[in-house]
Amino acid sequence: MTTSFHPFVSWFQANGGSLNSEYIGLTTFPASEGGRGAVALRDIPESHTLFKIPRSLTLSTRTSPLPELFGGDAWRKKAPHGHGLDEGWTGLILCMMWEEANAGKWAAYLASLPSKFDTPMFWNEQDLAELKGTSVVEKLGKEDAERDYREKLLPVISSRKDLFPPHLIPFHYTLERYHIHGSRILSRSFCVEPAPSDASDEPSGTTQNHDDAMDVDVPSDSQSHPAATRVHDNDGDLSVDQDDEDEEEEDIVSMVPMADMLNARYGSENAKLFYGANELRMVTTKPIKAGEQIFNTYNDLPNAELLRRYGHVDYLSLPASLTQGSPNGSAALGNPGDVVELRADLVLTAANDRIYSTAAPPAQNVSAIAAESQRRIDWWLEMGGDDVFVLEPPSESLLPEDLVSLVRLLCDDDEWRKAQDKEKPPKAKKDKVVLEVTKQALLKRQALYEGSLEVRCYCRGFSFRNLTINVF
Numbered sequence: 001m002t003t004s005f006h007p008f009v010s011w012f013q014a015n016g017g018s019l020n021s022e023y024i025g026l027t028t029f030p031a032s033e034g035g036r037g038a039v040a041l042r043d044i045p046e047s048h049t050l051f052k053i054p055r056s057l058t059l060s061t062r063t064s065p066l067p068e069l070f071g072g073d074a075w076r077k078k079a080p081h082g083h084g085l086d087e088g089w090t091g092l093i094l095c096m097m098w099e100e101a102n103a104g105k106w107a108a109y110l111a112s113l114p115s116k117f118d119t120p121m122f123w124n125e126q127d128l129a130e131l132k133g134t135s136v137v138e139k140l141g142k143e144d145a146e147r148d149y150r151e152k153l154l155p156v157i158s159s160r161k162d163l164f165p166p167h168l169i170p171f172h173y174t175l176e177r178y179h180i181h182g183s184r185i186l187s188r189s190f191c192v193e194p195a196p197s198d199a200s201d202e203p204s205g206t207t208q209n210h211d212d213a214m215d216v217d218v219p220s221d222s223q224s225h226p227a228a229t230r231v232h233d234n235d236g237d238l239s240v241d242q243d244d245e246d247e248e249e250e251d252i253v254s255m256v257p258m259a260d261m262l263n264a265r266y267g268s269e270n271a272k273l274f275y276g277a278n279e280l281r282m283v284t285t286k287p288i289k290a291g292e293q294i295f296n297t298y299n300d301l302p303n304a305e306l307l308r309r310y311g312h313v314d315y316l317s318l319p320a321s322l323t324q325g326s327p328n329g330s331a332a333l334g335n336p337g338d339v340v341e342l343r344a345d346l347v348l349t350a351a352n353d354r355i356y357s358t359a360a361p362p363a364q365n366v367s368a369i370a371a372e373s374q375r376r377i378d379w380w381l382e383m384g385g386d387d388v389f390v391l392e393p394p395s396e397s398l399l400p401e402d403l404v405s406l407v408r409l410l411c412d413d414d415e416w417r418k419a420q421d422k423e424k425p426p427k428a429k430k431d432k433v434v435l436e437v438t439k440q441a442l443l444k445r446q447a448l449y450e451g452s453l454e455v456r457c458y459c460r461g462f463s464f465r466n467l468t469i470n471v472f
């Protein structure tokens with residue numbers, strides 16, 4: 001371990017954390033490989049505990065003393081009775097700011113975290129233009145974050161000068177610090193489950209899938225329920241239910257010292273975080289050889305999400321099954337977890353184009369066609385249909401069933417009638433019309449890209465073999 005880790009490791013151990021330093025070493029990789037991370041110091045078997053973190057050492061709005069000092073009700077309740085600081089990330093950001101300003105329990109940990117980020121949140125307009133057409137820019141949420149800073153955080157700090165002395169505001173409570181702490185949460189937080197009621201500190205479960213972000217996943221992402229998850233999503237609520245009685249039952253977005261030292265790489269996960277009653281444990285999920293890096297992967301996210309949340313992308317050798325169809329066979333590097341997100345409005349436009357071009361002249365009425373399609377898509381959304389479709393390899397499952405169902409609903413009047421009668425969207429039966437409309441929608445998707453970066457995946461199969469779609 002290099003000396004730069006000593007202050008953090010000493011703080012961690014002094015506060016009840018335990019690190020199996022015979023087996024795991026903290027080290028520094030080149031920035032392009034993640035900077036700080038951890039390696040195996042000797043061969044480590046599967047199911048070996050690498051380190052333990054007491055729950056009391058995780059930092060969240062539940063463990064920080066600030067919410068109670070502020071007044072629990074005023075903290076939690078929504079305006080006009082309170083500040084709604086249990087919703088979104090503003091409360092946790094405020095706790096982090098306050099810890100730093102007051103040299104609190106977590107100050108040494110926070111001081112060890114990066115304060116400079118390469119994520120698109122900090123890019124200039126010119127660089128962001130390179131991402132045009134990707135989902136990254138629309139998901140950045142910079143304006144929302146800045147509105148929360150102005151409308152939620154500033155009124156809170158100005159209402160309690162005893163807790164937030166004015167002379168500290170220019171140092172610790174600025175918009176810049178708000179973004180830095182927000183980026184720390186986005187790139188490093190976990191969504192920590194409450195302590196199990198049948199409380200044992202033995203690691204529970206054998207799988208831990210993450211979901212968003214260092215992911216820990218959320219069941220709705222159709223991951224198996226993780227033993228611990230990091231938050232990917234921005235983005236989100238710290239707790240779902242604001243009912244005070246249920247509060248202790250909710251997962252909570254938390255900073256987890258030491259667990260957030262591990263880097264990630266597609267398909268390389270060899271350690272996962274497991275919850276116990278009083279502590280969290282990072283446990284190996286496969287044998288690791290001496291010298292190998294220890295990875296806690298964030299759910300094998302596509303590059304767009306890696307870039308947005310963490311500021312890096314995976315650029316690995318792609319299996320031949322994914323590069324089939326490449327025009328020159330050169331695109332053998334990328335992220336095997338990349339996907340294409342196809343918005344339903346592009347499907348709608350492609351369907352309308354087809355309906356128009358195949359209609360006999362009296363029916364070739366653009367506004368009537370658009371109005372009818374709008375009626376159908378409104379029905380689709382009312383029935384709980386998605387407005388974004390995710391296309392992922394392998395090709396056998398390339399076309400999501402709900403995408404096929406929507407195209408049939410839009411393009412086939414019989415299917416539309418049947419769907420209304422049965423109150424159920426059409427079956428996902430692929431036919432020529434479905435494939436043609438989908439291909440046109442994908443071409444429209446491809447045309448949205450304007451940047452000069454070329455990161456591609458090859459959508460194979462069906463009738464549009466060789467169609468290339470930039471995904472990043």
Ligand SMILES: C[S@@+](CC[C@H](N)C(=O)[O-])C[C@H]1O[C@@H](n2cnc3c(N)ncnc32)[C@H](O)[C@@H]1O
Nearest residue numbers: 032033034035036187260261262263264310312
């Ligand atoms: C949970 S932290 C891991 C510890 C981090 N490397 C550090 O120095 O504190 C996640 C961050 O590490 C970096 N990182 C993780 N995996 C990486 C990878 N495969 N390539 C490049 N950077 C990576 C990214 O900056 C990401 O936001």
